[in-house]
Amino acid sequence: MPTTYIVLIVTALLVLFLIMSFNRLVALRNRVQNAWSSIDVQLKRRHDLIPNLVESVKGYMAHERETLDAVTNARTQAMAAGSNVAARAAAEGALTGALGNLFAVAERYPALRAVESMTQLQEELSSTENRIAYARQSYNDSAMEYNTAQSTFPRNMVAGILGFSPSTMFAAEESARTVPQVKF
């Protein structure tokens, strides 16, 4: 009789453990997915802001056609990249670079800096860059938590069986690691 009880209790505990692990992992996975989609939202926001920006600086920066075209092209490419993660990351990286270049060039036009709508647009865009960075940070944090939860004992024995796999973390693009060259 007592052995039956022991077996029953152990089975119950095991099942409880499975349920709790499963629920925790699902909650963490949802958080990771949410963080991932919020990156998308912010990238979209940036795409929406760019036409406005180009429109408002065009008049002042007639001699900087190339810079403006670079931004517009990078935006088109980023929007066309679709769901291919690697291609898209490259395109978004290029867009970030083109925008940075545009603002650096805009510094040369004092008239432009005095325009109110321009300063607001610049604030919106730099805020969007921040948001993308924070969304990535949030994604990385939650992905790390998710991966840790999967790979620590005793959950690592059941995570694979329950159908969970580690999610990949964002790394800075190769271009961001190199020290930028400042020329005057």
Next chain:
Amino acid sequence: MTMFAALAALVMGVPLTLVITPLFYVVTLVIAQIINYFSPLSPEFWDTVHQLAKLALAVGDYFFNHKPIDPQALGIGIALVLVPGMVITLVLWLGLMALFRRGGVGGALASVKAREPNHHDLKELQLANVVEEMAIAAGLPAPRVMLVDSPGANAAAIGTSPADARIVVSRRLLDDLNRDELQGVIGHLVASIGNGDLHIAFTVTSVFETGGLLITLINSPFGPQARKTLWRIVRYLFSRPASDEARAAEAEAVAALLTRNLDTGENDDVDRLLDQTSKKSLWRKFLTLVFFPLVFTNLAIKLTLWFFSFVLLGPCMALLWRTRRYLADASAVQLTRYPDGLANALRDLSADNTAIPGGAWAAHLFVINPKGDTSLGQLQPTPNQVRQAIEAWESAGQAEGSAAVAALPQSPGPEEFARFRTEIVSAQRAAMQGEPQAIARLVAFAKVMSGGEAEDLFTQMPAPADVAAALHGDRAAIARLQALKPNRRSEPKKESGGLQSESMMSFHPALKRRLKRLARMGAHISLGAPKKKSPAAILIVAIFSLILAPLMLAMVSMMLLLIGMMIMLNLLMLAMWLAAIQAVFTLLAHH
């Protein structure tokens, strides 16, 4: 946390037993009499009932005459005495929580006159963006942002849950901080929301409000003011206000009335009754005499409740709340990954006026104590500021052809700064005596410094023009010189109310400790080198502490004695009440 609050509510019910238990006893006896009339109850029942009334006397016997006491009867008696009051308080607490949860936060916003941010203003647009950024970093829905146009620089997160959280920022804060510092402050508030602090604050407040409600209840037989408050609560309970704002405003008003009532000084109903000097009819005087024992009970309960909340509950809650502030600081650093932002913001704000008019009720929710924080002392100037100031001083001296410029170290330390200050002071003295060279040097220095980064270091420095004018006997200039104070920290206005006034201990941790923790997380902030104490100073401190320690001990024991006396007094009152009721009913039974 909720458990702790429930416990506090239960303990608050203890003094209430003074009223509830006799009432409960009377009701039981009356019902028993009625039942007895129809079907006689067993004599054992009456025995137990009478024994309960004499329980306090039995306890007294045990203490003074060492008469044995039946532990089981004692247990039942104590439970019967304590449980009714506790249960009632618990129910009141839960009811208040439900009531105020319904109210939301609109009334709170109305009391500080908050407005929506203007998106055409760059600073306010920046604020809205920063809040969104931090919400994204924390993975929360973005809280709504409200602005307050007040002379104080401060910010708070208010609400009852992450879903209805608002961030309230004063316009002055936006003007004083740069984007990184603002990010630190908002990070603190958003992190606080994400950590669930709003719920904790709500629970803590509701416990204090329960205390206020208890006092209102026991005051209600004596005066119109308490009855008015109660009537307002009842009306609020059953009203269907036209708009959410009206309801929220009403909830806020009621809550304010309740927390105010916990301050014994604010309620004058009972005082008016006791007041013998005013002209009163003979009838009123007679009433006072009749009610005197009741008034005494009322005062005893109120004193106990106040003591409990101010000395015991308040500090406990304050200490707990401080850990939440530290946690929010740490989470803010985790969100922004930039400890310098928050650290610099706190450092800058410590020198500002941080009071928000109308915000005293929520003083514990602000990022920095609205009553000001002096733990940092005089602000330490940054090395860059010191360097600028000294360079300006030296160049001013060179222009006048006085002392030669000494080689400046790359980062001047506190000694350099001290030397520079004494030089300035001696120059000022010379200027007062009318030495033209010193006056010229001061004028040149002021010209170089104006508009520079280090300018605010010297706001307390006399203007050289004033000095020159004072020499010629200009009275206005002399008055201006005399008005200069050594400390430029403006004293914030004192405003009572809110949790801060319910506790002898501040709900905000000292800024110095917060900055120390931020420095440990990697903030580059100089808190000033720890002062080296001379042996004489140590000796004096030691002697003083030797004298003070027994005094402190005596004070603590006095306090404990006071609490003990109050409990004894309450028990005595209880025993008297029970004995009196029992006597009345025995008398009735005999007739």
